[in-house]
Amino acid sequence: MPYSPMLVRPMREELAAAGFEELMTADQVNRLLDEKQGTTLVVVNSVCGCAAGMARPGARLAIQQTPRPDRLATVFAGQDMEATAQARARFGPIPPSSPSMALFKDGELVWFLPRHRIEGRDALAVAADLKAAFAAHCVPVAVAG
């Protein structure tokens, strides 16, 4: 049974306020991931404090500098069932876990951070993994001047 929307709201807002688009339907997931150009980070959000409590701040930290993905999105496991199932279908043969993070480049999954690589780590460590993935797959934004 899903948690109360009231309980979950701050966890949604933690990512939404940082610029992550909330995907709540399969169509929304497909529309975003059918994009064949550029990079997209999808965070599978979760209520679980054991890991999600570090995943969200880690994601927020990582996107504060370039390179960073062109698009940021999130689905909420246990809440937005349809969107989460569709996002996981796009992850290929990777077992479902939440929280987790997936980076797509030109429509293809290029990097994945499963839950067990988030558990027990702090936000800085999670952010470091994300930054390394961004450096490998995302295009730095040119600085004018």
Added chain:
Amino acid sequence: MGTFHDNMHELHGITVVVETTGPELFIGRCHDIDASGVILRDADVHREGDPESAGISRSEFLDHARRYGAWPKMKRHLIPADSVREIRRLGEI
């Protein structure tokens, strides 16, 4: 911010690898550990010599889980205490 369960074992919520005294190797999210054994959620198992595990070695099973996680084939599973040989965090393997 999140939900926490302070009355549980310190490995609660952590994905673990449980080596047993038998042919089974379990991977799942630790729910609790008590006198009865290790309670896993969303667990998978590899059994040496079992047709279900045929075609994939123990090390391949573990390596795939190390990189991507384990398939949640059992919603809840109790591994009896007397058959538990070792518990490790999957994230540290």
